[in-house]
Amino acid sequence: MNYRREVDGLRAVAVSTVILFHAGVAGFGGGFLGVDVFFVISGYLISTILMAEVEGDRFSLVKFYERRARRILPALYVMMAAVTVAAALVLMPDDLTRFARSLVAVPLFSSNVLFWRESGYFAATNELKPLLHTWSLAVEEQFYLLFPLMLLLLRRQSRSFALASFALLFAASLAAADWGSLHKPTPAFFLLPTRFWEPLAGVLVAYAVRAGWRDRMPARLAGLLSTLGLAMVAVAVAAFDSSTPTPGLSTLLPVVGTMLYLTWSRPTDPAGWLLSTKAMVGVGLVSYSAYLWHQPLFALSRYLSAGALSVAGQAGLIALTFALAYASWRWVEQPFRDARFNQARIFRWSLAGSLAFVAVGGAGIAAGGFESRFVASLSPADQTLYASMKENTGDRADRAPKALGECQFLAPMPTEAFKARFDGCAAKYGKADLVVGDSHGLQLFGMLAQADSKRFVVGLAQGGCRPFEQAAGCHYEAALTFATERRAQIRRVVFGHAGFYFFSPGRGAAGSRDLFRRPELPPLLLATPAIEATATYLERVAAVVPVVWVGPAIEPHVDVTNFRELRGAEERALPEIARRYRMLDAALAERVGRAGKVRYLSRIGLFEAEEPLRLYDEGCLMYRDTDHLSPCAERRLGPLLLGALE
Secondary structure (H helix, E strand, O other): OOOOHHHHHHHHHHHHHHHHHHHOOOOOOOHHHHHHHHHHHHHHHHHHHHHHHHHOOOOOHHHHHHHHHHHHHHHHHHHHHHHHHHHHHHOOHHHHHHHHHHHHHOOOOOHHHHHHHHOOOOOHHHHHOOOOOHHHHHHHHHHHHHHHHHHHHHOOOOHHHHHHHHHHHHHHHHHHHHHHHHHOHHHHHHOHHHOOHHHHHHHHHHHHHHOOHHHHOOHHHHHHHHHHHHHHHHHHHHHOOOOOOOOOHHHHHHHHHHHHHHHHOOOOOHHHHHHOOHHHHHHHHOHHHHHHHHHHHHHHHHHHHOOOOOHHHHHHHHHHHHHHHHHHHHHHHHHHOOOOOOHHHHHHHHHHHHHHHHHHHHHHHHOOOOHHHHHHOOOHHHHHHHHHHHHHOHHHHHOOOOOOOOOEEEEOOOOHHHHHHHHHHHHHHOOEEEEEEOHHHHHHHHHHHHHOOOOOEEEEEOOOOOOOOOOOOOOHHHHHHHHHHOHHHEEEEEEEOOOHHHEEOOOOOOOOHHHHOOOOOOOOEEOHHHHHHHHHHHHHHHOOOOEEEEOOOOOOOOOOOOHHHHHHOOOEOOHHHHHHHHHHHHHHHHHHHHHOOOEEEOHHHHHOOOOOOEOEEOOEEOEOOOOOEOHHHHHHHHHHHHHHHO
């Protein structure tokens, strides 16, 4: 196929948006869509080459995979080797074990499956995974295991039949992606069936170009379509963010934009001229290596700095990314495309590299991230702190008891089974405490249940559900209906909710944990609409049964699962965060007291001597993550809460 400089320029756009997104640069909330652009480009380039070979009866699977090995593996394995050394020096044992799993998965081109099983792409913890970005390489290679075989099966069919077959597959995969992005977003994001349509979009472009569409289009109209395509990609990058369902119908905006650009662009039209400049083509040429290096640099830097990156840090890492990308392109990618490295050597070296990484990763998994060596290097005090961290964070904390006494149970919604069990317990124990809220409400349930195993306490709570949003599937209206129907059997409703949602970066909108994950705490306002809506909801409940709003604790927003950050943190939470939470506590008490319908119980006032400012106290790590109390803190503070309620 003829070389197209403007396509290398589009690669530059794709990789730059991904890098700026991962750097956290404002205005690039949809920068992750650069990967979608890459998928389309890759599908177009590879299918163009393969269709010519198949039609000319020159296609060889062995030669195809040789080309893929030359293109993908040398730079990938050099990066992995360097990052493995850095990870061994930097990562804590649990994180090193997770890294070891990815080290095994990458050469097997299954890292997308691994990361799907671990967490969603936009989870905060994924920022710290050095090899997270290899999920897209796995998707591409899985596609290239299937696509050549599909071409071979269709080679004796007409071109129109083959095109129709790929168009049907495109539509089916897109439909699956759209459904999955709404109902199963994590597997939809990572797995091939819901990504298949994106490289197939490039295949459809290749058919259009081979059919002569590009040559028959008037130059002015082609230029308009090319420019429109590039603008569609730019709009998506600027307008989308992590909350946009993707991949799905919304992702058609950048994908169709890429298709328009690839089909119609020429170096003489405005968009093609812009992306054919020497600088853009140069970035495009090193785009693969830049993509390889950016994620481990950002992940390990964030891990060491225990937080978000400063502007200077962002700029420095971007510059280092492109410096390493040029070195990788010049001294790794280019030499391995040389005929000196014949087919046999390429395959031998690829196999040896794959086996080596699988072996090293397997050793890291078997050794548990070499935890015993790490613990032995700690002081006795740090060993005690580390043991508490292991016991009270991560999976262990998630296994906190959900049902303790006979009549202590939780549910996200009041199902018929929940109601029947409740009625049976009410007949035996009398009135219940009904705990309502989000994941912080779940913690109140745990505190009350553990304080008295014979107490009748039930919970209707769901993490991430907020009464001021009333999202579909959340439980607040159902909880009110339940309380109304069984008002005679409920002593009180105890409400608990995360405090960080009652802050706002401006204009009154509720915030998130991200507000507290910056190098310096930004100016924060109270999210008055969220406070007002929550208080109004609780007043509706209070018209039926008594309500106690247990105010939020001071949430330290320290990553206690990162031992380096935990050990380096002050014994008490940041004074400015504590000041903000006291301001919030006072505002909530004032709003509730003004109406006089709901009782407000300040956890800060109740637990100040023990809970809100101390991260670690007398062998107990008080938090299991940035804002939730740990199991040992729940056990310690539960009796205080129970006494205050009475």
